[in-house]
Amino acid sequence: MAELKVLFKDIDVPGIQTLEVYEQHGGYSALRKALGMTRQQVIDEVKASGLRGRGGAGFPAWIKWNGIPKDESQPHYVQCNADEGEPGTFKDRELMLRHPHQLIEGIIIAGYATLSKVGYIYIRGEYTEPARVMRRAIDEAYRAGYLGKNILGSGVDFDLYIHMGAGSYECGEESAMMSSIMGERGQPRLKFPHAPLPTIAGLWNCPTLINNVETLSCVPAIIRNGGAWYASMGTEKSTGTKIFSVSGHVNKPGNYEVEMGTPLMELLELAGGVKGKLKAVIPGGSSVPILPADKCDVNLDYESLQAAGTMLGSGGFMVLNDTVCIVKFMRRTAAFYAHESCGKCTPCREGTRWMVKIFDRILAGGGRMEDIDLLLDICDQIDGRSYCALGDAAAWPIRASIKHFRHEYEYFIKHGHSMVEAQAEHSVGGR
Amino acid sequence: MSEAIRLSEYPRAKRIDERQPPELRFSERAVQELERIKRHYPNKRAAMLPALWIAQREYGGHLPPEALMEVAYRLGTSYAVVEGVATFYTMYNKRPVGRVMLEVCTNLTCSICGGYEILRHLEEKLGIRAGETTPDGQFTLVEVECLNDCGNAPVMQVGNRYFGRLTPEKVDALLEELKNSEEHTVVQLADTIVQCHLSESERQDIERALAKAQAGSGGQDGQNG
Known part of the structure; x- marks a missing residue:
């Protein structure tokens, strides 16, 4: 099976970053079409497409769109999540760097459908190269009348602002991102059902639509070709295509767009095959449970991966070969979450640090057999006990690694060194 | 090495009177x-x-x-x-940092693709440890979390640019270039x-x-x- 390109269809066209070339390839025709439809028709088209959030959670996009109140008693906002921080993921980077107008068109359509007059793209501070491309593209769109007052004479107003982050993984979480846009520390808020959804009370307590870059980039093609067309790709519940950012021990790392439901091993082949002997795959960014090689006979869609005990997540597809020591790798994972925990919820703030300490004891040769169960116990204490999913995400990979690679932990504790002899010293260290 | 400024040892900021x-x-x-x-x-x-x-x-x-x-x-x-x-x-x-910051990713993909080797190489080359600034105030070396360009691992951010698929040789050439350049500063x-x-x-x-x-x-x- 080859790649199936929807988002990447025109990405290799020279100059597609410019408005002129984008328009030659059908650019902004979806916006014109949407402006001729009623708002509900646009939402219904997204519903028919079955598009699900590509940021990690896989929540149906249309439910968010439809959840925005249909009156204008308050200002409404669109918030585009371009704070790509999930380790192993680099799809949004490429979508912004190489196809900025597709995203802008998607955002404007979302703004029209949700009665929003203002949109913010929250780009992480490190992403200055994509941000400059976006800046240029937004300026072009303003000049051509696709943004600003009275878009294309339709009477619809929409302003799009870039808001740059300043270095925080946590800000990729939607409610922490809202705090960050409002000029606060990037800490999450209480979630539904304990608090209203962002679609009711988001930015400045006004209705806010929050979607990922990849989700919004899908919108122009859906409006142009119809929701049914999009739904004809992929599986019944996971429609369309998905970009996987393949990295690690493969011969041709990079972004690959494939139909939902593509077998995992085919994606590996697309990426040039594994360097060395496959040991494990992390299919959806660092937050999802690890999948050992013998369980890699699975299809890449939300349901199949869930049945296999992991998740599609953000599509950050990391491939590990047999030179990787799982214990050291997981120590690095735990250190990441300990560093990025925002400190709001005690189980996550303390638990992530304790896990690093226990890993360090094991790596230093002083591990005890009961440390394995202690790690599992801490995972249970964190999982589901924090405001946002960062805590859960810190627990899941560790728990899965112990489930699948317990023998490596036991070996390390018993012998004081790694089971993987070829493992260079490089995955030790860090904070 | 002894002259290097350790970020953690930098003197605490003086108190500011908000009424003024x-x-x-x-x-x-x-x-x-x-x-x-x-x-x-x-x-x-x-x-x-x-x-x-x-x-x-x-x-x-x-x-x-x-x-x-x-x-x-x-x-x-x-x-x-x-x-x-x-x-x-x-x-x-x-805290004060050098003119140019070298931010080396050592997160998951980079850690298995040589990120730590790049960090160690830079430490040796610059004579400082991660988190420190060279005595001449030119470079600050930092270990950072995922920069999300994992397809080009190992990756380093220098100011407003990413440099990927790094090797010790590439890093050496880059350092020479940065010494005489006004680009990619903090x-x-x-x-x-x-x-x-x-x-x-x-x-x-x-x-x-x-x-x-x-x-x-x-x-x-x-x-x-």
Whole structure:
């Protein structure tokens, strides 16, 4: 099976970053079409497409769109999540760097459908190269009348602002991102059902639509070709295509767009095959449970991966070969979450640090057999006990690694060194 | 190595008296930029992150307490609020840093593709450890979390650019290039980020306002918020 390109269809066209070339390839025709439809028709088209959030959670996009109140008693906002921080993921980077107008068109359509007059793209501070491309593209769109007052004479107003982050993984979480846009520390808020959804009370307590870059980039093609067309790709519940950012021990790392439901091993082949002997795959960014090689006979869609005990997540597809020591790798994972925990919820703030300490004891040769169960116990204490999913995400990979690679932990504790002899010293260290 | 500035050993900032109006150091350009950016949000407090980026540029690459005080003053909030925000985000430098920051990713993919080797190589080459600045103030070396360019691992951020698929040889060549270059500095990174917030018409507006101010005041830098 080859790649199936929807988002990447025109990405290799020279100059597609410019408005002129984008328009030659059908650019902004979806916006014109949407402006001729009623708002509900646009939402219904997204519903028919079955598009699900590509940021990690896989929540149906249309439910968010439809959840925005249909009156204008308050200002409404669109918030585009371009704070790509999930380790192993680099799809949004490429979508912004190489196809900025597709995203802008998607955002404007979302703004029209949700009665929003203002949109913010929250780009992480490190992403200055994509941000400059976006800046240029937004300026072009303003000049051509696709943004600003009275878009294309339709009477619809929409302003799009870039808001740059300043270095925080946590800000990729939607409610922490809202705090960050409002000029606060990037800490999450209480979630539904304990608090209203962002679609009711988001930015400045006004209705806010929050979607990922990849989700919004899908919108122009859906409006142009119809929701049914999009739904004809992929599986019944996971429609369309998905970009996987393949990295690690493969011969041709990079972004690959494939139909939902593509077998995992085919994606590996697309990426040039594994360097060395496959040991494990992390299919959806660092937050999802690890999948050992013998369980890699699975299809890449939300349901199949869930049945296999992991998740599609953000599509950050990391491939590990047999030179990787799982214990050291997981120590690095735990250190990441300990560093990025925002400190709001005690189980996550303390638990992530304790896990690093226990890993360090094991790596230093002083591990005890009961440390394995202690790690599992801490995972249970964190999982589901924090405001946002960062805590859960810190627990899941560790728990899965112990489930699948317990023998490596036991070996390390018993012998004081790694089971993987070829493992260079490089995955030790860090904070 | 002994002369290297260790970030953690840098003297604590002196206390600032909030009752005194702060000494304002934003240039006229910075004032104009902040004015435009404030209009992007329903209240000026929301311009906090961009304001801190402007301050980081105006104060030469890091945020001393005076910079936080000035941001607080210009956004009509307290020093404590600004410090709370500034200390949350890793890209705001709370201590002086070198002219150029080398931020080496050692997160998951980079860790298995040689990120630590690049970090060790740089430590050896520069004679400092991660988190330190070279005695001549040229380079600060930092170990960072995922930069999300894993397809090009190992990756390093230098100012407003990423450098990927690094090898020790590539790093050596890059260091030579950076020594004699005005590109990719800490100040330039802050400026790039500020400019990304401003639309084309806002940037033109600012140039017009600056030209007018220049003509009116005989070229003096304004200090008014």
